[in-house]
Amino acid sequence: xxxxxxxxxxxxxxxxxxxxxxxxxxxxxxxxxxxxxxxxxxxxxxxxxxxxxxxxxxxxxxxx
Amino acid sequence: xxxxxxxxxxxxxxxxxxxxxxxxxxxxxxxxxxxxxxxxxxxxxxxxxxxxxxxxxxxxxxxxxxxxxxxxxxxxxxxxxxxxxxxxxxxxxxxxxxxxxxxxxxxxxxxxxxxxxxxxxxxxxxxxxxxxxxxxxxxxxxxxxxxxxxxxxxxxxx
Numbered sequence: 001x002x003x004x005x006x007x008x009x010x011x012x013x014x015x016x017x018x019x020x021x022x023x024x025x026x027x028x029x030x031x032x033x034x035x036x037x038x039x040x041x042x043x044x045x046x047x048x049x050x051x052x053x054x055x056x057x058x059x060x061x062x063x064x
Numbered sequence: 065x066x067x068x069x070x071x072x073x074x075x076x077x078x079x080x081x082x083x084x085x086x087x088x089x090x091x092x093x094x095x096x097x098x099x100x101x102x103x104x105x106x107x108x109x110x111x112x113x114x115x116x117x118x119x120x121x122x123x124x125x126x127x128x129x130x131x132x133x134x135x136x137x138x139x140x141x142x143x144x145x146x147x148x149x150x151x152x153x154x155x156x157x158x159x160x161x162x163x164x165x166x167x168x169x170x171x172x173x174x175x176x177x178x179x180x181x182x183x184x185x186x187x188x189x190x191x192x193x194x195x196x197x198x199x200x201x202x203x204x205x206x207x208x209x210x211x212x213x214x215x216x217x218x219x220x221x222x
């Protein structure tokens with residue numbers, strides 16, 4: 001798979017995933033707040049979460 | 065344009081949220097943050113709520129997810145003709161930009177590897193870069209919500 005972004009990045013930024021989130025700052029901030037809550041708390045052990053995250057990345061052929 | 069009928073009862077986002085809330089019963093903090101995130105996609109104003117709604121409904125149809133299909137975002141008008149077209153995957157009734165959004169949404173659930181550069185760029189050309197990112201983010205989570213419903217609910221046919 002390619003990891004070259006398909007869209008034009010925000011002005012004065014590089015074409016990478018993080019830069020694109022700058023387009024949707026409020027939504028991205030809310031997502032990372034959600035994602036941090038998922039990773040930092042809960043009954044599932046972190047290694048199980050990480051294992052399933054990596055497996056999902058492989059299944060979806062996601063290089064990130 | 066056709067008028068809404070009793071077959072498409074409008075439902076508020078708050079009521080829609082109630083569909084998923086029981087799934088998060090053991091993690092209310094997670095649910096609260098998910099709601100904030102999901103609502104921000106609908107209220108940011110970066111992409112029209114109608115475009116979000118037709119993409120959400122198309123993905124619900126692809127998954128045959130009755131929970132997602134059964135409600136309508138209350139202030140978004142989608143005609144019965146358009147709803148039928150979304151059910152069938154016929155996008156000819158929609159304008160050029162909406163078709164670009166729907167073509168990408170169509171592939172998100174099971175054909176994401178087949179989404180072409182040109183298809184993404186057509187969304188960017190139609191709506192702009194920021195709107196394209198907002199739309200692609202939202203579409204990903206429309207897919208997620210259907211999967212949550214389908215995996216975490218009873219599989220008794222509706």
